[in-house]
Amino acid sequence: MEQVLLREFRDVHKHFDAIGVSLKISKGTLANYRSVLSRFFRWMEQQDWYESAFGVYEGERTPPRKVKGFNLGGDRKGKRAYSTTTYRLAPHEITPLLDSQLSGFNRFMTAPEVPKRQDNPVRAVTFKSYRSAALMFLGWLNHAEGFALDELRLELMSDRDLLEDFIAYGISDRGNSYGWAMNMAAAALNVAKWVHYRQSKSAKYRDIEAVELIRALLSELAVKHKKEPKRTISKEALQEKLLTLQECMQVNQYLRKCCAPRTATGEKRRTKAILVSWQRYLIISILTYCPVRQREIRELEFGRTLFREPEGYVMRLQPLDHKVGGRTGKEREFFLPDILTHDLDEWLNVWRPKVPTHHQRVFIKLRNQKLDVLGTPYNDTQLCGLVARAMYSATGYLFGSPKRTTPHDFRRIAITWQRQHGRRDQDEALAEIMGHSVREANATYNYLAARDRTAKAKNWWKPTSTV
Incomplete structure (x- = not known):
């Protein structure tokens, strides 16, 4: 033997x-x-020696599974989920009148030209956030305040007294933040403009009392928001989420091995399982080496925002394809790291075509068994959840301490590492890839420890060698 x-x-x-x-x-x-x-x-x-004894599984077998898995949903069961909004008005609760009003509000906000409207149109994704806020407010009126469904009107959101009660409920009873409150008030401000825009004769609707009252409320909330502790970036929260860049690279290597066509015991894997592994690996690899916003990955479309050139893959974003483009009018264009070129070729030429679709989105829904869902594009919460679950499982497997890293956290990881170890002449280019200015990138995403921030000042008094 x-x-x-x-x-x-x-x-x-x-x-x-x-x-x-x-x-x-x-x-x-x-x-x-x-x-x-x-x-x-x-x-x-x-055993620790198992993988090396049986060989590396990149081309053939997945890594062996451990007895204890790491499941984000199970481990966080019972803990607060900040995105929970059970008071939102459900689709079946939207009356024909409300549906008509929401359609009118949509046209007012997004149509290229509306007579007497003073603001520029907003993008569909922006209106979606306003609509969601309105449904939360209307759901609160129905579920918490006892308004009957046939009493609900969209213009009720332009009533500052009702809006303040709703915000107080969200903060005091639901544990929401002042950042959330500002989003609700911004939606209400636009509802007030929609209600009264035909009567306004002053710039910025200054002659409309409802608009001015909500505008003043927004200013008050902004002051409170500035003083509010940032719970999602508190020291405790970041410890649960952040990794070093080297650890992210280890995760990428592990997830790449998980794309193998056979299990660790040699059993052939189902095509769908391999597809899920490939997509999970590529999304997290792009976030690691090119930390763009998750929307830009979610909407990545071959032939429109992603192009194959002789040197590799290029992301080319028009102003409406990224968050600040509508304000700046600037395009963004950059190469994806060449270490991803071969794997993106395989994904797009071998695996992605196995799920026929009527669109060219690079990443698609794969988990759902329903034929009308399989292959459809992701929405924001679904892609964020996919990344957080995959990172939790992989980091638990690799390091024994799982991290619930989200797409946004990769931006913090990248800037923090680059500011500590990278070249200063790359600061602006990396910020441009991320869709920020250098100043904003430093202010928002640089999480260097206090000692690390001052390390380069050591021996500052010594003259620089000219040899």
Whole structure:
């Protein structure tokens, strides 16, 4: 037995039936042997030497699974989810009148030209956030304040007294932040403009009392928001989410191995499971090496925002394809790291075509069994959840301490590492890739420790060598 190589021994279970016939072993005895061997294999898979003994699984087999998995949903069960909004008005609760009003509000906000409207049109994604805020407010009126569904009107959101009560409920009862409150007030401000825009004769609707009252409320909320502790970036919260860039690279290597066509025990994997692994690996790899906003990955479309050139893949974003483009009118264009070129080629030419769609989005929904959902584009919360779950599982497997890293956290990781270890002449280019100015990138995403921020001032009094 000591002369048998482990790599040859790992497939022996496939030949058990043939061995039993050749050695005239009874089925009962053979079943006992199979059980003992299975336990032996499970024990080996938990040993630190297993992967090196059986070889690297990049081209053939996935890494072995551990007995204890790391599941973000299960581990965080019972903890507060900040995105929970159960008071939102449900689709079946939207009356025909409200539906008509929401459609009118949509046209007012997004149409290229509306008579007497004083502001520029907003993008569909911006209106979506306003609509969501309105449904929260109307749901609160119905579920918490006792308004009947047929009493709900969109213009109620332009009433400052009702709006203040709603914001107080959200902060005091739901645990929301003043940042959330400002988003609700911004939506209400636009509802007030929609209600009164035909009557206004002054610039910026200054002659409309409802608009001015909500504008003043926004200013008050902004002061409170500035003083408010940032719970999502508190020291405790960041400890649960942030990794070093080197750890992110280890995660990428692990997720790449998880794309193998066979399991660690040699079983052939289902095509859908391989697709899920490939997509998860590529999304997180792009975030690691090119930390763009998750919307830009979610809406990545081959032939429109992603192009294959001889040197590799290029992301080319028009002003409406990124967050600040509507304000600046600037395009953004940059190469994805060349270490992803080969794998993106395989994804786009081999695996992505296995799910036929009527669009060219690079990344698509794969988990849902419903035919009308499979292959459709992701929305923001779904992609964020995919990344957080994958990072939680992978970091738990690799480091024993799982991290619930979100797409936005990769921006913090990148800037922090680059400011500490990178070249200063790259500051502006990296900020441009991320869609920020250098100043904004430093202010928002630089999480260097206090000592690290001052490290480069050591021996500042010594003259620079000219040799």
